[in-house]
Amino acid sequence: xxxxxxxxxxxxxxxxxxxxxxxxxxxxxxxxxxxxxxxxxxxxxxxxxxxxxxxxxxxxxxxxxxxxxxxxxxxxxxxxxxxxxxxxxxxxxxxxxxxxxxxxxxxxxxxxxxxxxxxxxxxxxxxxxxxxxxxxxxxxxxxxxxxxxxxxxxxxxxxxxxxxxxxxxxx
Numbered sequence: 001x002x003x004x005x006x007x008x009x010x011x012x013x014x015x016x017x018x019x020x021x022x023x024x025x026x027x028x029x030x031x032x033x034x035x036x037x038x039x040x041x042x043x044x045x046x047x048x049x050x051x052x053x054x055x056x057x058x059x060x061x062x063x064x065x066x067x068x069x070x071x072x073x074x075x076x077x078x079x080x081x082x083x084x085x086x087x088x089x090x091x092x093x094x095x096x097x098x099x100x101x102x103x104x105x106x107x108x109x110x111x112x113x114x115x116x117x118x119x120x121x122x123x124x125x126x127x128x129x130x131x132x133x134x135x136x137x138x139x140x141x142x143x144x145x146x147x148x149x150x151x152x153x154x155x156x157x158x159x160x161x162x163x164x165x166x167x168x169x170x171x
Contacts, residue, residue, distance in 0.1 A: 001034035003042045004053040006095050008171055009162055011054070014096055015143045018056045021077050024119035032059060033075050033117060041067035045095045047133045049140035052096050060137035064130060074124065079114035079138050082123070084131075092132060094146045098171075100158060104149050106132045 007013055021029065032055060040048035040061060049060040058078045065072040086108030093101040110131040113123050126134050136146060147155050165171045 001031070001038045004035050004039045006039065006043065006048075007052050007054050008096050008098065009145070009147075009159075010166065010171070013054045013056060014051055014140075014145065016051065016056050017143060018051055018058045018141050020058050021115070024077075024115070024117065029059070029077075030117060032057070033061060036061040037063065037067070037073065040095075043095050046129070047137045048095060049137045051140055051143075058141045060141060062130070062133045062137060064133065074114075075116050076112070076114040076134075076137060077116065079112050079134070079141065081110060081112050081135070081138060083111040085109040088128065088132075090128075090132065092136065092146055094136070096145070097147070097158075097162065100161065102146070102150055102154065102158060104132075104146055106135050106149075110134050112138070 032050060036048045039053055040063065044066045046064050047060060047062040050057045060076045062074045062076065063072055084107035087105055088108040089103050089105045091101050092104040108131060109127050111123065111125045112134050113121060116122055147158050150158065
């Protein structure tokens, strides 16, 4: 396992189409998942999607314990949202937008399905932060960024801040 560089906003790989995983026996898939966890924990973050390390596959990991509890590590391969309930507005950030946090509306409760590393289909339900993490990572796999969920005015404000930091070389 290795810690990889996190791709930042402006890199085309963040919004490129992501391929569905079909070969669950590929040793590169296991290595990718290990690298996603290691990179996520180092950042630190609650989740990380493959496009955020420059790999355009429908693979993400979520771990609300940030590496402290092995039972909370979730591998999400080819995930999709099955059902949502309620709405909640809360702070949200993204490792591809360092030091930027905005209020984003997300479902309060989410049911998803995904495949694990062995190719077994799993269903998960999440509330509050876990629901937010599921939605955030699935958005990444659908080539959508958290700033896309902001109003156009708020998004333009955030992207101006990003551009300013890019010009200063602080991105």
